[in-house]
Amino acid sequence: MTEVTPAVSESREGPVAVLTLQSGPVNALSAALREGIRAAVERAEADQAVKAIVLIGGGRMFSAGADITEFGKPPRGIVLPDLLNRIEGARKPVIAAIHGNALGGGLETALACHYRVAVPSAKLGLPEVKLGLLPGAGGTQRLPRIVGPRKALEVIVGGAPIGAKQAAAMGLVDEIAPEDSLRAHAVAFAERVVAEGRPLTRIRDREDRLAEGRDDPGLFDAFRRENARRLRGFEAPEACIACVQAACTLPFDQGLAFEREQFLKLVSGSQSAAQRYVFFAERQTARIPDVPEDTPTRPIAKVGVIGAGTMGGGISMNFLNAGIPVTIVETKREALDRGLGIIRSNYETTARKGRLRPEDVETRMGLLTDTLELEALKGCDLIIEAVFEDMGIKKDIFSRLDRIAKPGAILASNTSYLDIDEIASVTSRPGDVIGMHFFSPANVMRLLEVVRGARTERDVIATAMQIGRTIGKIPVLVGVCHGFVGNRMLAERQREANRLILEGVKPWDVDRVIYEFGLPMGPFAMSDLAGLDIGWSRETNKSESVRDLLCERDRRGQKTGAGFYDYDAKRNAMPSAVTEEIIATVAERQGVRRKAASDQEILERCLYPMVNEGAKILDEGKAIRASDIDIVWINGYGWPVYRGGPMYWADSIGLPKVLERLRAYEAEYGDAFKPSPLLERLAAEGKGFKDL
Numbered sequence: 181m182t183e184v185t186p187a188v189s190e191s192r193e194g195p196v197a198v199l200t201l202q203s204g205p206v207n208a209l210s211a212a213l214r215e216g217i218r219a220a221v222e223r224a225e226a227d228q229a230v231k232a233i234v235l236i237g238g239g240r241m242f243s244a245g246a247d248i249t250e251f252g253k254p255p256r257g258i259v260l261p262d263l264l265n266r267i268e269g270a271r272k273p274v275i276a277a278i279h280g281n282a283l284g285g286g287l288e289t290a291l292a293c294h295y296r297v298a299v300p301s302a303k304l305g306l307p308e309v310k311l312g313l314l315p316g317a318g319g320t321q322r323l324p325r326i327v328g329p330r331k332a333l334e335v336i337v338g339g340a341p342i343g344a345k346q347a348a349a350m351g352l353v354d355e356i357a358p359e360d361s362l363r364a365h366a367v368a369f370a371e372r373v374v375a376e377g378r379p380l381t382r383i384r385d386r387e388d389r390l391a392e393g394r395d396d397p398g399l400f401d402a403f404r405r406e407n408a409r410r411l412r413g414f415e416a417p418e419a420c421i422a423c424v425q426a427a428c429t430l431p432f433d434q435g436l437a438f439e440r441e442q443f444l445k446l447v448s449g450s451q452s453a454a455q456r457y458v459f460f461a462e463r464q465t466a467r468i469p470d471v472p473e474d475t476p477t478r479p480i481a482k483v484g485v486i487g488a489g490t491m492g493g494g495i496s497m498n499f500l501n502a503g504i505p506v507t508i509v510e511t512k513r514e515a516l517d518r519g520l521g522i523i524r525s526n527y528e529t530t531a532r533k534g535r536l537r538p539e540d541v542e543t544r545m546g547l548l549t550d551t552l553e554l555e556a557l558k559g560c561d562l563i564i565e566a567v568f569e570d571m572g573i574k575k576d577i578f579s580r581l582d583r584i585a586k587p588g589a590i591l592a593s594n595t596s597y598l599d600i601d602e603i604a605s606v607t608s609r610p611g612d613v614i615g616m617h618f619f620s621p622a623n624v625m626r627l628l629e630v631v632r633g634a635r636t637e638r639d640v641i642a643t644a645m646q647i648g649r650t651i652g653k654i655p656v657l658v659g660v661c662h663g664f665v666g667n668r669m670l671a672e673r674q675r676e677a678n679r680l681i682l683e684g685v686k687p688w689d690v691d692r693v694i695y696e697f698g699l700p701m702g703p704f705a706m707s708d709l710a711g712l713d714i715g716w717s718r719e720t721n722k723s724e725s726v727r728d729l730l731c732e733r734d735r736r737g738q739k740t741g742a743g744f745y746d747y748d749a750k751r752n753a754m755p756s757a758v759t760e761e762i763i764a765t766v767a768e769r770q771g772v773r774r775k776a777a778s779d780q781e782i783l784e785r786c787l788y789p790m791v792n793e794g795a796k797i798l799d800e801g802k803a804i805r806a807s808d809i810d811i812v813w814i815n816g817y818g819w820p821v822y823r824g825g826p827m828y829w830a831d832s833i834g835l836p837k838v839l840e841r842l843r844a845y846e847a848e849y850g851d852a853f854k855p856s857p858l859l860e861r862l863a864a865e866g867k868g869f870k871d872l
């Protein structure tokens with residue numbers, strides 16, 4: 181092999197030049213790799229002996245696309261669109277040989293080649309939209325020319341990769357190669373192209389598939405309408421749609437120019453910056469300073485779940501989905517049967533929607549053992565307690581588990597607030613005790629707060645983080661404190677939201693402001709959904725808060741048809757005069773001064789105390805880094821990813837500004853707004869949370 185550049189190596193197979201991309205773990209198309217490809221392609225083109233060129237990825241994959249770390253920096257070397265035009269314009273056939281991933285610019289590179297072969301396990305996709313971008317190297321113009329605009333919209337705006345076989349069915353891949361002989365197969369394919377004198381098929385010249393968009397221009401608006409809810413607030417999807425539309429109306433080169441212009445706008449905008457930050461922040465969560473990556477983990481082959489309620493059932497499903505057997509324990513047969521019924525009906529609904537094969541429903545249910553005996557958990561490697569939020573009950577369970585569980589079993593609690601150290605204290609093995617806080621619905625929400633106790637062993641932490649990833653979660657390590665990271669910050673927002681309504685701001689106005697900011701719902705809609713009677717009972721009711729009075733009138737949220745809102749039969753929320761009257765009563769009783777608040781004030785008073793609490797959490801070492809807090813809020817509470825999480829958002833506003841507002845509110849409302857020393861220090865030093 182002759183090294184052309186460090187990033188691309190070239191070898192010969194008869195008349196075929198095989199160019200292997202070898203740049204880091206994912207073949208990101210950095211300046212070095214782009215220049216390497218250009219030089220290698222030009223050499224091969226100039227060499228009389230070469231009749232065809234194969235582009236193949238070395239290592240794990242073809243290419244994960246543009247090098248995300250280059251965005252926002254001055255451009256170096258040939259830009260990707262120019263490189264791809266160069267490849268497409270080559271006078272000898274270029275064949276892309278794809279394994280692993282061909283994503284973003286990686287797939288665009290393959291689209292600029294004249295033919296594509298792929299192994300069955302390869303994944304192809306244009307995930308740029310998830311980074312707040314669009315495929316900016318011809319993807320929006322070439323893909324619709326090969327799969328048609330309708331499918332192109334799904335791939336580009338959806339951002340999810342597709343398998344090679346599906347890609348072949350769409351015409352995106354010309355041939356499927358055997359899993360273990362891609363290189364040889366691609367070379368043989370190239371030789372056939374040469375021998376048969378097959379044409380250089382340039383996607384840019386294809387027009388036929390665009391007819392779909394030309395004949396039915398309404399398909400773009402229909403797509404916008406169908407996806408409006410999912411795409412709310414995001415800028416990139418609309419730009420993607422506009423580009424695919426342009427592919428149908430403009431000549432290829434003008435379409436490319438339009439795509440470029442849109443790409444440059446997005447890449448320099450705040451949403452993409454936030455989404456790129458989140459991409460790296462998510463990967464950071466795995467790094468724990470005193471638990472290095474090579475920390476040994478404990479094998480988890482069998483899981484026990486205590487409690488078959490909503491949480492226990494959802495938690496169990498995660499493991500069943502990953503093929504890990506679960507033993508689920510309840511105290512009463514009825515509760516157990518109800519829980520199992522819900523798990524089964526969840527699977528059946530998914531199967532009806534075509535997202536699960538019917539036989540898989542039985543396979544998954546077959547991995548589930550139900551029992552009324554805690555003893556049955558003695559063979560489990562990981563036991564997760566998901567019972568009622570009561571310290572007494574939890575302690576009782578953990579002391580029994582201490583007697584039952586095998587040595588080395590991990591004993592986890594799904595508590596959302598309680599002190600893991602206190603729970604661990606009743607066992608003889610506090611090193612094996614940890615918190616695994618799932619978010620409801622536990623089989624859907626991606627966040628997992630892994631709560632580290634004072635004595636939790638490092639291998640227990642490493643195992644909990646790893647098993648979290650195995651079941652498709654994003655685990656974030658947090659420390660013991662009331663509500664951990666997510667709920668502790670949420671409590672700040674809730675308190676201010678409650679104060680605002682007593683001052684006379686309508687609950688639906690608070691919700692509207694939070695919703696317009698980009699969260700899926702505001703605090704009062706969320707309370708109605710969760711149920712207002714969590715932790716409330718008629719016997720202990722003090723009739724003090726708006727919530728108490730709503731519950732007394734049987735307004736317990738969506739499930740009773742009324743809560744803060746009135747609900748119609750379709751669960752549409754409507755403002756309620758009864759709620760207004762209750763709020764007025766409580767406000768009068770408590771002597772709250774009524775005053776108006778602007779939308780900006782509502783937003784600041786709800787969200788700045790959260791940021792402030794986040795700063796305290798960091799100061800206390802309850803989260804490793806600010807970006808971990810952001811990942812908690814994005815994946816556990818639906819914080820809009822295009823605003824990068826609360827801490828990133830505060831940085832983007834500027835901490836001096838946040839501090840100034842906190843001080844102003846502190847003067848009016850007291851300690852609830854008292855700025856954290858960390859926030860004060862960072863603001864004084866002209867720094868942000870990102871600098872910690």
Ligand code: 3HC
Nearest residue numbers: 206208244245246247248249283284285307315316317463
């Ligand atoms: N640019 C720079 N670095 C990248 C990268 C990229 N496109 N993709 C991955 N990396 C880095 C990761 O940050 C990570 O770095 P680290 O080891 O220092 O943390 C390392 O490569 C390995 O990545 P993962 O840990 O994510 O590896 P996985 O095997 O779990 O996943 C993957 C592989 C599915 C390819 C995943 O990395 C991924 O989704 N990458 C991003 C794909 C993407 O969004 N591509 C579009 C880029 S934008 C573009 O192409 C614009 C163009 O249209 C002009």
